[in-house]
Amino acid sequence: MAHIPDGVLSTPVLLAGAVVSAAGVAFGLRRLDPVRVPRVAVLSAVLFIASLVHLPAGPASVHLLLNGLAGIVLGSAAFPAMLVALLLQAVLFGFGGVVVLGVNTMDMAVPALAAGMVFRLAWTGGDPRRAAVLGAVAGGGAVLLTAVMVGGVLAASGREFATAARVVVLTHLPVMAVEAVFTAAAVALLARVKPEMLTSGAARPA
Amino acid sequence: MIRLALAATLLLAAPAEAHKLKLFAAAEGAVIVGTAYFSGGDAARGLTGRVLAPDGAEIATFNTGEDGGFRIEALSRMDHTLSVDGGDGHVASTTVAAAELPRSLPASPLSGMVMSPPAAPSAAADMPVAATDAIEAAVARQIRPLRQQLDAYEDKVRLHDLIGGVGTIFGLFGIYAWVSARRRSR
Numbered sequence: 103m104a105h106i107p108d109g110v111l112s113t114p115v116l117l118a119g120a121v122v123s124a125a126g127v128a129f130g131l132r133r134l135d136p137v138r139v140p141r142v143a144v145l146s147a148v149l150f151i152a153s154l155v156h157l158p159a160g161p162a163s164v165h166l167l168l169n170g171l172a173g174i175v176l177g178s179a180a181f182p183a184m185l186v187a188l189l190l191q192a193v194l195f196g197f198g199g200v201v202v203l204g205v206n207t208m209d210m211a212v213p214a215l216a217a218g219m220v221f222r223l224a225w226t227g228g229d230p231r232r233a234a235v236l237g238a239v240a241g242g243g244a245v246l247l248t249a250v251m252v253g254g255v256l257a258a259s260g261r262e263f264a265t266a267a268r269v270v271v272l273t274h275l276p277v278m279a280v281e282a283v284f285t286a287a288a289v290a291l292l293a294r295v296k297p298e299m300l301t302s303g304a305a306r307p308a
Numbered sequence: 309m310i311r312l313a314l315a316a317t318l319l320l321a322a323p324a325e326a327h328k329l330k331l332f333a334a335a336e337g338a339v340i341v342g343t344a345y346f347s348g349g350d351a352a353r354g355l356t357g358r359v360l361a362p363d364g365a366e367i368a369t370f371n372t373g374e375d376g377g378f379r380i381e382a383l384s385r386m387d388h389t390l391s392v393d394g395g396d397g398h399v400a401s402t403t404v405a406a407a408e409l410p411r412s413l414p415a416s417p418l419s420g421m422v423m424s425p426p427a428a429p430s431a432a433a434d435m436p437v438a439a440t441d442a443i444e445a446a447v448a449r450q451i452r453p454l455r456q457q458l459d460a461y462e463d464k465v466r467l468h469d470l471i472g473g474v475g476t477i478f479g480l481f482g483i484y485a486w487v488s489a490r491r492r493s494r
Contacts, residue, residue, distance in 0.1 A: 105328065110399055136488040143481035147474045154470070186480055190473040196463060197328055269394075 105153070105191070106206055106252065108199030112259040119205030119255065126181035126211055134179045141299070142179045145172050149187035153197060166277065170244030171285045173214030174221045174237065175292070175299055180214040181207065205255055213247035221289075227301055233293035234286040241285025242278040249274040329398035331357075332459045333390050334452050335408040337445030340380040341452065344372045344392045344400065345460075351376030357392040385413040408448070410441040 111119075134142065152168040172180045185207045191197040198206050217240035225236050253267025292299050329352060333342030340359075344352040352372055359368040359380055370378045372392065382388060382404075391401035406415075 107328075107399055131484075136485055136492065139481050139485040139488070143478050146481065147477045150473050150477060151470065186477055190476055194469045194473050195328075 105198035106202045106209075106255070108201045110259065111202055111205060111255060115255050115258045116202060116205060119202070119208045121204070123181065123185060123204040123207040123211070126178070126208070126215075127185055130178040130181035133177075134182070138179070142176055142183050145176055145180075146183035146186045148172075149183060150190055153191055153195075166281060166284065167210065167245055167248060168241075168281070168284070169210045169214040169248060170217040170237075170241035170281065171288055173211075173216070173218030173244060174240055174285075174289060175218075176214075177218050177222075178215060180218065181211045184211040184214065209248050209251045209255065212251065213244040216247060217241070217244040222301065225293075225300065227297055230290045230293035233300065234290035237289030238282040238286035240289075242282035245274055245278045245281045246271070328463070329392065329394050329400040330460070330463060331390060331392050331400040331402045332456050333388075333402050333404050334448060334455055335382065335404050335410075336448045336452065337441060338382050338410055338413055340382055340388060340390070340404050342378055342390065342402070343376045343456070344378070345376050352392065352394065355392045355394055357390055360389040360391065362387045362389070382409050382413060385409045385411065385415050410444055412438065412441050 149168055149172055152166045155166045169180070169184070172183060176183055185203070188198060188203055188206050188210065189200075192200050192203060220243070221236050221240045225233050249271045250267060253270045256266040256270075289300065329344065329346060331342065331344050333340050335341075344355055344357070346352055351374070353374055353376060355372045355376075357370045357372065357378065358366055359370065361367050367383075367388070368380060370380055372378050380388075380390075386406045386409075388404045389401060390404065391399060393399050
């Protein structure tokens, strides 16, 4: 859940999130090759819709995040993609607040970047099965990291970290599982039909 | 095969459901009745809620039941702000306006704390108020499901929102691509 509504977080946390996200978006856009903009747009649209894929999880209900997949395919361009997707979710669906957009973007995009980096370090082309396993790790790991970060920002705003983190991480265990399977399937498919999408990210070839 | 499975997953998922805490409350006579639920309709069970006076002071706390429902006795005729906290960063709040509550309640928020009955000047003047209260409570009870449905409907994600959002995303990135292409060609 990276849809924290307005009025939950304290001002310093909001500011910190906004600064991190602004820096991330600027960095992502500067490294973005104009030829790859359509790819970012497609992933942004997927992220936007992913929050509507809804899974019952015990007492609560959760939805896919897909930030691991975004990080693998987009690299640093995950930041602008995430920002646009979250902005439209906030405006059109009322998921999450507008003021907390920076924090929500940070909670989603930083794990995405981490997942993408781990994936690209470990996979440089070749066996799609290996890519699938790595995709599962990256997808599940990104969700876990997002949940921990959400718990963290809640704690930084004066809530007890242990409680907040436990609730958030527990409700996200099923998402982690589903997300790992989903990311693995998507990555295996890409590794087979379009491996260059996985190895390059959306950055200019250095 | 995988592509088919992915498409099936996406299609089977009900697009109207998503994870957002909602709170609905309305007055039925002097009782504030409401429910807490996740957008999509799942009840938010066992959450702790707070009732705040207009000046921000906490008047009472309540817990949501198995169906996410709760009842609170209003002690004075003022705006009651209700808020629930899911503990994981989900919060929701709503306000029951003073105008919804019966006129027989004391107006001052302070006198509401002590259960002082409204000073009845005479039985004759009190009668119509009691009758109006009963009618108001009955009407409120009748239209509450309707209001609740409307409240939920307002928040439903509809297909045109979805398509509009996707279109906006492509438009935004299209503009970005156009601007950066112009910058490059110069």
